[in-house]
Amino acid sequence: MAKIPTQIRIDEDVKKQATELFGDLGLDISSAVNIFLRQSVLRGGLPFEVIMPQYKPEVVEAMKEAKSISKDATVKGYTDIEETFRELDNE
Numbered sequence: 001m002a003k004i005p006t007q008i009r010i011d012e013d014v015k016k017q018a019t020e021l022f023g024d025l026g027l028d029i030s031s032a033v034n035i036f037l038r039q040s041v042l043r044g045g046l047p048f049e050v051i052m053p054q055y056k057p058e059v060v061e062a063m064k065e066a067k068s069i070s071k072d073a074t075v076k077g078y079t080d081i082e083e084t085f086r087e088l089d090n091e
Helices: 010-026 027-042 055-070 083-091
Strands: none
Touching: 010 027
């Protein structure tokens, strides 16, 4: 069976995450895409259900708040859990 090169556009962050995930499974992106396409052909459609997630209103509000906080330059971020606990103890 002849194989032809194909180009697709993928969001950079999604590609990075997918490459890492598939690498953990012993696959590269090309192999994963081929599996997806073969399963689509075998099933006559997408090989999974496509739905919009339904979150509780309080979860949606918490996600909005987290997004807002992450964009706020006045909010201090932490990379070390020990530093976080030290600051909490000092409050």
